[in-house]
Amino acid sequence: MGGVQFRGAGLGVPIEGGLGDARIARAALTRLIEPGDRTGAALVAALGPVAALAVATGRTRADQGLDAEIGQRVVEGGAKRWEGVATAQERWRGRVAHLAPERDLETIARFGGRLVIPEDAEWPEGFDDLGEQAPIGLWVRGEERVATPRRSVAVVGSRAATSYGLEVAGEISKGLADRGVTVVSGGAYGIDAQAHRAALASSGSALPTVAVMAGGLDRYYPSGNEELLRAVARRGLLVSEVPPGGAPTRHRFLRRNRLIAALAGVTVVVEAQARSGALSTVNHAVDLGRLIAAVPGPVYSINSVGCHRLLRNGAAVCVTDAQEVWELLAPAGEGLPEEETGRKAVHDGLSIEDVLVLDSLPLRSGASVDSIASVAGLSPGQVRAGLGRLQLLGLCTRAGEGWKRTKEGA
């Protein structure tokens, strides 16, 4: 027990052998323990990865006292009951024979990748908020480090996106990448793919995009996105909590969504049907206290039903372009709100009295002050003062004995 204590090592149990052993142990644990397995996560948090692996594989039995202590943590963490490490060991046993962490680390290295672990300085800051739901390790393909949530936005939505949804997703994602923001998504067809593609099209200098995969990084799922995912691995990052060879099961897709939410400061739903998987990402983002934004669309589009419900129940902020998303991400003052555009109307900034005078002026022949006063319901003195102000603004002019509107005042 002569190891160094690292960040994330749980109850403070030193890791035997240091970082190398921790990485190998975590590599094995990512294969052994299914994402979302609370018992496994609590075991690692309590014992550190090396000792946890020994217990999980049955090489060491958890003694009664430790079992109770870990159980307490799991229950406090929200689990309904504590199954006990012995029961979990039974579940994990079927996978022990398949463990080959060194081989998995070699595989990821062949793909230009690595396993990032909580003991590393580059462990994503966004995972801190996940607590014991944080992944055991993060398999990564790509050279950059994962960006901070303060500079990352998740862009998610329907696989069966409409051309409208694809267009908005593209504009928002490109605009965010142009502003130095990393676009996080799930690599799926539809909105996800468009978000990655558009971010890669940006010439911004920051990490353009991160695709969080549900399976191992040695495969491309869905296969139709292979070229895109290869491009993401080259110029952005492919990440997964599942080791090479791991299948992208439905359960892993659902668990994967918590990582997308955790890596991003804001989650933008571009299009979502009533029961879209994107809404699972939203639920995780809400749990993490992250901001949700939703893009509105035609009320007749079933692909916008989920977005409109999020807007209606107040879960999401309405966003229509990259600038509006960026303002949600930027700390106060950093994001300068875009200038209001649109032509100023003639009566903008006029007092009620001056509007009354202006409204009472004829367009063609001139009207007398008394006649204007009667129409406007103002005194002759008020009308004269108003005419003076309006004349200065070029909105009215003398016409014979009286006054009329100019073209600018019409």
Add this chain to the structure above:
Amino acid sequence: MGGVQFRGAGLGVPIEGGLGDARIARAALTRLIEPGDRTGAALVAALGPVAALAVATGRTRADQGLDAEIGQRVVEGGAKRWEGVATAQERWRGRVAHLAPERDLETIARFGGRLVIPEDAEWPEGFDDLGEQAPIGLWVRGEERVATPRRSVAVVGSRAATSYGLEVAGEISKGLADRGVTVVSGGAYGIDAQAHRAALASSGSALPTVAVMAGGLDRYYPSGNEELLRAVARRGLLVSEVPPGGAPTRHRFLRRNRLIAALAGVTVVVEAQARSGALSTVNHAVDLGRLIAAVPGPVYSINSVGCHRLLRNGAAVCVTDAQEVWELLAPAGEGLPEEETGRKAVHDGLSIEDVLVLDSLPLRSGASVDSIASVAGLSPGQVRAGLGRLQLLGLCTRAGEGWKRTKEGA
């Protein structure tokens, strides 16, 4: 001073001669005093209509004490300063010669209408919240009484509406009228006209629609809506605070919007450009503490920019159909939320363990319990229990020595 004291008669000054004199006085005052004239409104509130008319027309001078008292009320009502009744008299003087209230009452009667005044039992309940911004009287064409805000919705929006906006406005308005809700709007081209038209198309038994006009009810403005406005007068209500012959000036349009807001429990903006007049109605509704709703649309439509801004800044609730608007209007419990539609997904309601088992089942040939356990990361006992539950739900079935998914479980 032997008159009866009526509701709305201000400081409690009895009206000489009773209801008939009050009506004639208010008929005259609606011509004399421009909508939004705080001095005039305060004068009527303080003295009652008959005495106020005498003062406003200069037949009686306001004494010093009364002037100060009324001034106090005006300033408390939010005015920056009190101009004094004498100054206001100067403003009103130009219109005194044109007063002919009996003739105006005859004119409205010829159009099948009447002047409703605060002293009447049918004075719209919604105007109570306007305080001293309430109209002096309401010129009405049509036989019904104005409905309560609890049963009225304002549907407003762009004059230059898109076909999308017109379709949504129509569906919402028709749906509301079908539910016994009165649709209030401004009689303008575009969304307003569509709202009135769709409400008239309903076979509901309640008052279908109210058009609040900016000018006198003896004219049809805009003229292209004449046929529609005549239909509203026949089967709904045309109302205005301006007497017959009054021109629909820009100032009166802006003031008119507060009446639309006040008559409705919810104001729905269907389409609005960044500087739409509909947003003036929204501002009044906010001041009155009424609910605002906005219809989302494509982010590329300039006609939805105003709606999206209202959603974004939290001023409005997102609504996509009549049912959702109706739920905003209905007191808790009265509006039964519509059933969620949409097919239940296969994994809805399953435990995480059962989802893991289901995900691990092959579709074609059967897999052994041990093999499923290894894939799922569960113990053989857990897999067997899960298979039992899934089989009961028809999601899996035996296949040879093993198990596979059914079509329902796919």
